[in-house]
Amino acid sequence: MIQLAFRSLVRHKSRLILTILAISSSCALVFDMFMLANGFQKSLTSVLENSGYQLRLIPKGANPLSGSLIQQANKIVQTIRKFPSVENAFPLSLGILPVSYQKGKVQFIEAFGFSGKFKNPPFYKILSGENLSEKAVSEKSNEIIISRGFARKEKLSPGDLVKIYPFSRGFSLIKKPKTFRISAVAFFNLEGTGEKMAALSLKTLETLQGNLSRDPANVILVKVDPAENIKEVSFLIKKRFPNLRIYNIPEFVDAIAKPVFPLDAVSLVMRVVASCMVFLFLFIFLALTVQESKGELAGLKSIGFQSTSCFLIVFLQGLLLTLSGTMIGIPFGYFLAQYLNHIFQGFPFVPEQLHFFILTPSSLIFTLITLFLVGSAAGFIPAFQASRSNLLQILHEELE
Amino acid sequence: MAIKPKPLLILISLLFAQLLILNSASAASVSSNSPHPIFINQALKAALSLKKGDLIQLSPYPQGPWSAFKIAGYQEPRFQPLNLYYTNCAVTMNLSDLWKLTGKKGEASFITLKLKHKREFKKVSEVMSLLGLHLEKPEQFANQGIGLSRIFERFARVIAWLSFGAGTIFLFSLMIFKTEEERKEMGYLQAIGIGKKTIAKLLLMDGLFLSLAGTGIGLIFGTLTGMAVNSIFQWYFHKPEMKFAVFSKSIYWNLLILGILTGILATLLSLARIQILKVAKLFEKS
Numbered sequence: 194m195i196q197l198a199f200r201s202l203v204r205h206k207s208r209l210i211l212t213i214l215a216i217s218s219s220c221a222l223v224f225d226m227f228m229l230a231n232g233f234q235k236s237l238t239s240v241l242e243n244s245g246y247q248l249r250l251i252p253k254g255a256n257p258l259s260g261s262l263i264q265q266a267n268k269i270v271q272t273i274r275k276f277p278s279v280e281n282a283f284p285l286s287l288g289i290l291p292v293s294y295q296k297g298k299v300q301f302i303e304a305f306g307f308s309g310k311f312k313n314p315p316f317y318k319i320l321s322g323e324n325l326s327e328k329a330v331s332e333k334s335n336e337i338i339i340s341r342g343f344a345r346k347e348k349l350s351p352g353d354l355v356k357i358y359p360f361s362r363g364f365s366l367i368k369k370p371k372t373f374r375i376s377a378v379a380f381f382n383l384e385g386t387g388e389k390m391a392a393l394s395l396k397t398l399e400t401l402q403g404n405l406s407r408d409p410a411n412v413i414l415v416k417v418d419p420a421e422n423i424k425e426v427s428f429l430i431k432k433r434f435p436n437l438r439i440y441n442i443p444e445f446v447d448a449i450a451k452p453v454f455p456l457d458a459v460s461l462v463m464r465v466v467a468s469c470m471v472f473l474f475l476f477i478f479l480a481l482t483v484q485e486s487k488g489e490l491a492g493l494k495s496i497g498f499q500s501t502s503c504f505l506i507v508f509l510q511g512l513l514l515t516l517s518g519t520m521i522g523i524p525f526g527y528f529l530a531q532y533l534n535h536i537f538q539g540f541p542f543v544p545e546q547l548h549f550f551i552l553t554p555s556s557l558i559f560t561l562i563t564l565f566l567v568g569s570a571a572g573f574i575p576a577f578q579a580s581r582s583n584l585l586q587i588l589h590e591e592l593e
Numbered sequence: 594m595a596i597k598p599k600p601l602l603i604l605i606s607l608l609f610a611q612l613l614i615l616n617s618a619s620a621a622s623v624s625s626n627s628p629h630p631i632f633i634n635q636a637l638k639a640a641l642s643l644k645k646g647d648l649i650q651l652s653p654y655p656q657g658p659w660s661a662f663k664i665a666g667y668q669e670p671r672f673q674p675l676n677l678y679y680t681n682c683a684v685t686m687n688l689s690d691l692w693k694l695t696g697k698k699g700e701a702s703f704i705t706l707k708l709k710h711k712r713e714f715k716k717v718s719e720v721m722s723l724l725g726l727h728l729e730k731p732e733q734f735a736n737q738g739i740g741l742s743r744i745f746e747r748f749a750r751v752i753a754w755l756s757f758g759a760g761t762i763f764l765f766s767l768m769i770f771k772t773e774e775e776r777k778e779m780g781y782l783q784a785i786g787i788g789k790k791t792i793a794k795l796l797l798m799d800g801l802f803l804s805l806a807g808t809g810i811g812l813i814f815g816t817l818t819g820m821a822v823n824s825i826f827q828w829y830f831h832k833p834e835m836k837f838a839v840f841s842k843s844i845y846w847n848l849l850i851l852g853i854l855t856g857i858l859a860t861l862l863s864l865a866r867i868q869i870l871k872v873a874k875l876f877e878k879s
Binding site for chain 2: 207211215219261462477533537
């Protein structure tokens, strides 16, 4: 039966090739949209997991992106460090600082303020120069670490001096800037292409921002070891600090990725549109094929072929077309996804390490299932028509 | 025009107290003893079952200190591109009240300027840059503030061209189908003396009619899909004013022209096939 369906398809090569090309373009789109659906979340999860810190604490009721502050963050961190299975914890703040250097004009950089005891903070990796000393991290200091993109763009290197303006009452050039020494150039995990970032001690950042009196931080990161004890640690933190909301990595990713990039909604809409296109192409092609070969089908029936066999011949044609479209569409979709990924990486503040289109077994399986269902649905009605073809009726139509 | 130091700065400043400020609130009178008035939006009203005259407490920190405000009325903030992703609950208050609440006196997320003449933009922009401030036109502010629209535009273009390519290829396939189906009729027409030009005209008209009908139906379907997409995103972001798919005359005209051109191209392809067919060959085959 498959052989018969195949022969029937390849009889008209040019139109078959064109139809397969059209179907494969739509299949590629379906595949890309499945890759897009959870790609960003998966990529962000992987970057956050690499940091080794599994829990993130922010003020209860606040949006993780809102920049809300936790008061007395260092005190909270000290208490959390004493909990069993907590390997480390540290407070982190994000701020914007006006910076001037080499007699250049003032530019704004994103600054991470942190404190704590560790050799390598989990959010950057030193490329050249020396990390902030323990004293520079715990106290106010005039040392900063700058991002690779910042250093490259402005030709800065360790040992150079930059001026940072206090930003506590809004930016004004009238205020006197403070001079800082670049101690190292680092790669920041969440660094966008050419994005200007810096890391300095939490106290220094908060002084520049005028928040020191409350010892604030935007987020507290907690590292649990062994990782199986996350639930127990979360319970302890929740009990001790009811005003804090505890996020594990998947929850945190959900909370920040979904509102910022509604890609699951975009993906869903595009998946439906692309599936409709596959359906229409297949349905029209098969309906015309059945219309064209009504006589042949009736002839087959007259020599003993059953209605089910006629149904299967057309239905299998639909599936063969879908299969061919999928086989071409998936590699094409993969390459197209690389280009679309490049477009999405143009989003402001999107870290280089993050990807939007991720090839996973689930995205491939869901694509195959969707296309199989669409192919079956599109082939059903033409196949049903084929099964009902009647020799006498067709001869009558031909005579008319 | 808006002066913008950096997009993230604005976002962070905007969200710092999770409050939304609109100038209209400054009209509200402030007395030193009684709770200061604020306006709430419908989402906040529904979420906390609030009504006019109720007291509401706000704080920049979850642990306090809290300040009491009296709900003076309801006001739906105008759509702000920079406020795309964030909480749908919003209050509108006097700027000085926000400063007191957050302790950030004198800070503003951005300054809006109304220029007397548009041509002054460059001059004002240069003055502002000396102060370390960045002046942007409204469209730049909307586009670069988040950068979403530009990125989505590029993405949408790739998808649109891919879909258009798939549709065009399929149209070629259909025209070949049609030519092969009508081959016998064309042979008869040629046999009874009708010239190739007349047959070509017939087929061309046929193709034009098909492409016009297809483009027309496609435009209606596209408009309906666009409206559905808008509704989905408005629901998703809780922003009834936001439009992702914008319909303009130029889009309709461009698509109509593109549709007709594609139809003509597909017909010409089928015509090319007819030109190479010989009448005798047709009869042999049939």
